[in-house]
Amino acid sequence: MTLDKEQLLKDYHLRLQEIFQLDCIGALLDWDQQVNLPAKGAQSRAEQLELMSLLAHNRQTCKEFQGLVNALGDQLDTLSSDDQVNVRESKYQLEKSLKLPETFIAQKSRARSAAYVAWIKARKANDFALVKDELQTNISLSRQEANYLGYEETPYDALLDNYEPGSKLSIIKGPLFALADELKEILPGVLKATKSAPPFGNHFEIPQQKALNERVARDLGYDFEGGRMDIAPHPFMTTLGAHDKRITTRYDQSDYLSSLLTAIHEVGHALYEQGLPSEHAGTPRGNTISLSIHESQSRIWENIVGRSKPFAKYLLGLLGEYFPEEAARASVDHIWHRLNSVRPSLIRVEADEVTYSLHVVIRMILEEEVINQGLDVEELPTRWNELYQQYLEVEVPDDANGVLQDVHWYGVGMGYFPTYALGNLYSTIMMEKITENVTEIDQKVSNGNFVEILAWLRKNVHQIGMTLRGPELAEKISGDKLSHAPFIKYIKGKFEL
Amino acid sequence: MTLDKEQLLKDYHLRLQEIFQLDCIGALLDWDQQVNLPAKGAQSRAEQLELMSLLAHNRQTCKEFQGLVNALGDQLDTLSSDDQVNVRESKYQLEKSLKLPETFIAQKSRARSAAYVAWIKARKANDFALVKDELQTNISLSRQEANYLGYEETPYDALLDNYEPGSKLSIIKGPLFALADELKEILPGVLKATKSAPPFGNHFEIPQQKALNERVARDLGYDFEGGRMDIAPHPFMTTLGAHDKRITTRYDQSDYLSSLLTAIHEVGHALYEQGLPSEHAGTPRGNTISLSIHESQSRIWENIVGRSKPFAKYLLGLLGEYFPEEAARASVDHIWHRLNSVRPSLIRVEADEVTYSLHVVIRMILEEEVINQGLDVEELPTRWNELYQQYLEVEVPDDANGVLQDVHWYGVGMGYFPTYALGNLYSTIMMEKITENVTEIDQKVSNGNFVEILAWLRKNVHQIGMTLRGPELAEKISGDKLSHAPFIKYIKGKFEL
Numbered sequence: 001m002t003l004d005k006e007q008l009l010k011d012y013h014l015r016l017q018e019i020f021q022l023d024c025i026g027a028l029l030d031w032d033q034q035v036n037l038p039a040k041g042a043q044s045r046a047e048q049l050e051l052m053s054l055l056a057h058n059r060q061t062c063k064e065f066q067g068l069v070n071a072l073g074d075q076l077d078t079l080s081s082d083d084q085v086n087v088r089e090s091k092y093q094l095e096k097s098l099k100l101p102e103t104f105i106a107q108k109s110r111a112r113s114a115a116y117v118a119w120i121k122a123r124k125a126n127d128f129a130l131v132k133d134e135l136q137t138n139i140s141l142s143r144q145e146a147n148y149l150g151y152e153e154t155p156y157d158a159l160l161d162n163y164e165p166g167s168k169l170s171i172i173k174g175p176l177f178a179l180a181d182e183l184k185e186i187l188p189g190v191l192k193a194t195k196s197a198p199p200f201g202n203h204f205e206i207p208q209q210k211a212l213n214e215r216v217a218r219d220l221g222y223d224f225e226g227g228r229m230d231i232a233p234h235p236f237m238t239t240l241g242a243h244d245k246r247i248t249t250r251y252d253q254s255d256y257l258s259s260l261l262t263a264i265h266e267v268g269h270a271l272y273e274q275g276l277p278s279e280h281a282g283t284p285r286g287n288t289i290s291l292s293i294h295e296s297q298s299r300i301w302e303n304i305v306g307r308s309k310p311f312a313k314y315l316l317g318l319l320g321e322y323f324p325e326e327a328a329r330a331s332v333d334h335i336w337h338r339l340n341s342v343r344p345s346l347i348r349v350e351a352d353e354v355t356y357s358l359h360v361v362i363r364m365i366l367e368e369e370v371i372n373q374g375l376d377v378e379e380l381p382t383r384w385n386e387l388y389q390q391y392l393e394v395e396v397p398d399d400a401n402g403v404l405q406d407v408h409w410y411g412v413g414m415g416y417f418p419t420y421a422l423g424n425l426y427s428t429i430m431m432e433k434i435t436e437n438v439t440e441i442d443q444k445v446s447n448g449n450f451v452e453i454l455a456w457l458r459k460n461v462h463q464i465g466m467t468l469r470g471p472e473l474a475e476k477i478s479g480d481k482l483s484h485a486p487f488i489k490y491i492k493g494k495f496e497l
Numbered sequence: 498m499t500l501d502k503e504q505l506l507k508d509y510h511l512r513l514q515e516i517f518q519l520d521c522i523g524a525l526l527d528w529d530q531q532v533n534l535p536a537k538g539a540q541s542r543a544e545q546l547e548l549m550s551l552l553a554h555n556r557q558t559c560k561e562f563q564g565l566v567n568a569l570g571d572q573l574d575t576l577s578s579d580d581q582v583n584v585r586e587s588k589y590q591l592e593k594s595l596k597l598p599e600t601f602i603a604q605k606s607r608a609r610s611a612a613y614v615a616w617i618k619a620r621k622a623n624d625f626a627l628v629k630d631e632l633q634t635n636i637s638l639s640r641q642e643a644n645y646l647g648y649e650e651t652p653y654d655a656l657l658d659n660y661e662p663g664s665k666l667s668i669i670k671g672p673l674f675a676l677a678d679e680l681k682e683i684l685p686g687v688l689k690a691t692k693s694a695p696p697f698g699n700h701f702e703i704p705q706q707k708a709l710n711e712r713v714a715r716d717l718g719y720d721f722e723g724g725r726m727d728i729a730p731h732p733f734m735t736t737l738g739a740h741d742k743r744i745t746t747r748y749d750q751s752d753y754l755s756s757l758l759t760a761i762h763e764v765g766h767a768l769y770e771q772g773l774p775s776e777h778a779g780t781p782r783g784n785t786i787s788l789s790i791h792e793s794q795s796r797i798w799e800n801i802v803g804r805s806k807p808f809a810k811y812l813l814g815l816l817g818e819y820f821p822e823e824a825a826r827a828s829v830d831h832i833w834h835r836l837n838s839v840r841p842s843l844i845r846v847e848a849d850e851v852t853y854s855l856h857v858v859i860r861m862i863l864e865e866e867v868i869n870q871g872l873d874v875e876e877l878p879t880r881w882n883e884l885y886q887q888y889l890e891v892e893v894p895d896d897a898n899g900v901l902q903d904v905h906w907y908g909v910g911m912g913y914f915p916t917y918a919l920g921n922l923y924s925t926i927m928m929e930k931i932t933e934n935v936t937e938i939d940q941k942v943s944n945g946n947f948v949e950i951l952a953w954l955r956k957n958v959h960q961i962g963m964t965l966r967g968p969e970l971a972e973k974i975s976g977d978k979l980s981h982a983p984f985i986k987y988i989k990g991k992f993e994l
Contacts, residue, residue: 021545025522028545032525037741040723044738048518048525055552226537241541244534 005075009083012068013283015059016086020282022056027238031246034232061097069094082285085467089284092165099148108145111137112411119410126400128381135409136377139370142414146371156371159415163291164422166469169368171482176421179484180361183354184391186488186497190342190354193495197337202326204256212256212322213249213263216315220301221454222247222267223274235262237269242281245273256323257338260315261302268301269294271454275462284466291416293470295423296430297457303353303424304431304490305453307339310445317448340494344392346401353424354491355392360421362387363406367414426470428486429478430461502572506580509565510780512556513583517779519553524735528743531729558594566591579782582964586781589662596645605642608634609908616907623897625878632906633874636867639911643868653868656912660788661919663966666865668979673918676981677858680851681888683985683994687839687851690992694834699823701753709753709819710746710760713812717798718951719744719764720771732759734766739778742770753820754835757812758799765798766791768951772959781963788913790967792920793927794954800850800921801928801987802950804836807942814945837991841889843898850921851988852889857918859884860903864911923967925983926975927958 280286777783
């Protein structure tokens with residue numbers, strides 16, 4: 001019996017490693033596509049990505065793997081605590097996968113490809129009508145998916161669970177609505193506390209920007225022996241192996257800060273990945289918890305640390321070495337105001353850290369209305385514009401600047417957006433504890449000493465792997481239910497409201 | 498019956514494409530390993546490479562694919578001429594693969610890994626004894642492999658066929674021995690015709706070298722929309738997709754020519770790949786013939802074109818733009834002498850185009866003695882040194898500069914070396930015809946106009962795919978059996994002997 005279990009565990013872990021390597025190979029195909037691919041290589045690459053995704057899917061759902069997971073699931077209590085996590089998560093994902101018929105998965109994938117293509121055209125033509133039908137199909141399929149997957153409270157929960165396992169609308173809606181309401185309330189004060197700090201018009205050569213980005217990445221704790229930094233039009237972080245966590249950024253020669261902040265954001269993601277318990281690489285025990293916890297890591301470094309006054313001081317210290325002309329005119333105050341330009345706007349990806357969550361809450365409201373309340377697709381643009389008026393008090397001039405701006409509903413799926421705002425909440429929940437535990441944190445950040453901040457995250461977040469779900473981790477850290485209060489407190493403190 | 502054949506063909510081609518994509522994915526893993534991989538990524542990458550190689554091998558030898566190939570092979574005459582080539586080659590490769598038991602393949606792979614590791618140590622320690630036993634195992638396995646594969650004349654033929662399908666010692670030995678003898682004879686004359694042309698000591702910045710390499714690559718006809726040029730310690734060309742043929746080079750800041758010639762060599766390989774009939778990509782009809790025909794393409798561009806006087810003139814014209822300091826002192830004559838420094842030496846990979854084939858013939862002699870005549874491994878170093886004395890009149894000081902210099906016998910296999918010298922022969926056989934067909938070729942090359950040379954190769958070599966075997970192609974081009982005469986004539990002409 002014991003021997004039997006040993007063999008089951010051995011086979012199970014072999015398969016986990018195989019699935020992990022297949023995923024990593026798929027990630028390399030994607031990384032190379034975004035970083036290197038010559039124009040004419042696109043078609044072969046699409047075929048290769050499809051092939052690897054099929055191979056990985058087959059391995060994840062094949063009868064043999066099912067058998068192993070179920071057999072181990074039946075004796076969960078007898079397993080090591082690490083393997084309890086592994087088998088629990090494998091079982092959870094497997095059961096979800098098996099609820100969706102193969103034909104449905106193929107249908108969904110085709111519908112999304114079609115909607116993606118139509119969305120590209122519609123956005124270019126600034127005409128929602130060109131993608132309305134495809135979006136309607138996507139939404140019908142999402143509702144169908146929710147039915148296949150099942151849910152305790154509302155259909156939207158089933159979709160949210162795809163990106164944020166264990167979460168529900170009833171858990172996140174309260175804090176996110178409260179967040180939106182309070183943000184709206186304090187926004188005028190924030191606007192008064194910030195001022196325009198236009199750049200001096202210097203030119204920033206890319207090799208110098210790259211050197212500065214690398215210097216900062218190293219100072220933050222990114223290990224270049226276990227990763228690299230390249231250029232991609234849409235920056236991202238990706239895992240190509242247990243010790244190969246790569247980041248990308250892009251460059252704007254008129255502004256070193258834009259590239260640097262993007263790099264810091266991706267470094268934040270990579271520090272999480274590099275801090276996972278590597279002895280458990282390729283297993284749930286050694287994997288990241290969820291999109292929102294991942295996002296919390298990028299936001300801590302990009303926003304809470306990276307847009308702080310001590311960080312501006314640290315940056316000013318570096319500027320002399322990399323951009324002496326800029327250093328000659330810059331000041332801590334000028335850098336800080338450049339890092340913290342806040343204004344209500346139309347486009348989520350360009351939003352500042354204060355208004356960002358408002359963009360997200362608008363999308364969550366719309367997703368709930370569409371999925372749970374049957375809002376007609378025809379109504380989406382008008383409803384979108386109403387909500388922008390309500391929360392951000394901006395007039396949406398057209399669909400390209402409105403309902404057509406994000407790819408998610410067309411090419412990804414509904415239920416994803418809330419993870420961005422949850423990431424913001426989690427980041428401030430964690431930062432409260434970091435500030436309690438790291439003495440003289442401002443001075444350390446000014447000096448480019450981030451060791452203790454990272455050490456706290458390593459111990460309390462990274463090393464956890466998937467032992468806990470996102471809401472559980474937040475509760476363990478804060479001793480309280482998910483709340484918007486730390487975020488509001490952070491913003492009020494920062495802008496001295 | 499017809500419908501049945503259509504379905505067989507459809508399934509067969511689907512599988513060919515799948516195998517092709519798996520090979521390309523493996524090639525990407527390898528490309529990235531050589532170009533990008535961070536230090537700590539090595540272990541995961543090794544696992545990924547092994548996994549992909551296993552997946553590709555399984556697809557190539559599985560019962561379903563066997564069934565398709567055999568069923569189509571039974572009605573070969575009824576297939577299109579393209580599919581006759583495809584099925585013939587699939588059958589040929591499949592039959593070879595199936596002759597080797599799985600356990601033997603695994604054993605061979607393990608033995609080579611062990612020998613590779615021992616070779617690294619032995620070469621570092623300059624001590625052949627440290628790898629003797631592992632080499633003995635490799636050789637015993639090679640003999641066993643020849644027995645499994647079968648042969649008409651000698652066991653060595655079976656190994657040669659792995660790299661040069663359809664070739665035999667009895668076809669290549671005569672021309673290669675004659676080549677070696679005549680080269681040895683004319684070498685003193687060549688040495689008299691060349692003179693030392695030391696570099697001027699200028700410094701060559703890498704971005705400028707890269708720009709020059711790219712300029713030359715473009716002029717030669719390399720399509721950067723279907724490839725890229727990166728840096729790798731051991732430069733190579735690789736196929737990552739039907740329209741993604743990448744090259745690599747390396748840089749020496751004290752000498753722009755070394756990087757440029759390496760780039761031209763790899764461009765030669767890539768022009769072959771980019772010139773294949775792309776409508777047949779992923780099938781034998783759209784694949785390259787053999788290693789030696791591949792090598793002929795790199796040698797034509799690197800040596801025959803790239804080390805010619807007209808090319809030196811073309812280069813001098815470019816220097817002003819990329820390296821004005823060098824241009825100020827250089828002359829066509831100086832560049833030509835730098836491109837054509839000939840001297841008998843110890844190391845194959847550093848050899849000039851005249852003595853290169855002598856290094857290869859020495860290795861072919863040794864391989865024949867080991868495989869066909871049972872030469873004892875213990876004798877290899879002494880025999881190596883004797884042959885270097887005989888053919889190149891150089892004294893081999895130690896094993897690192899002798900029998901331990903190349904990885905092939907330790908980590909690859911016997912039978913590979915002759916393809917290098919065959920590539921040289923094929924290149925001059927082709928160039929004779931090109932010179933007959935392209936009028937005012939010297940003037941065109943001087944002007945950086947390579948269009949007609951490439952057009953001839955496209956039509957007479959690249960577009961052929963695997964329709965012909967190497968020796969057949971050479972015979973079709975020259976109207977004669979494989980001969981060393983064109984190479985000797987080329988060398989004599991070049992050095993005015």
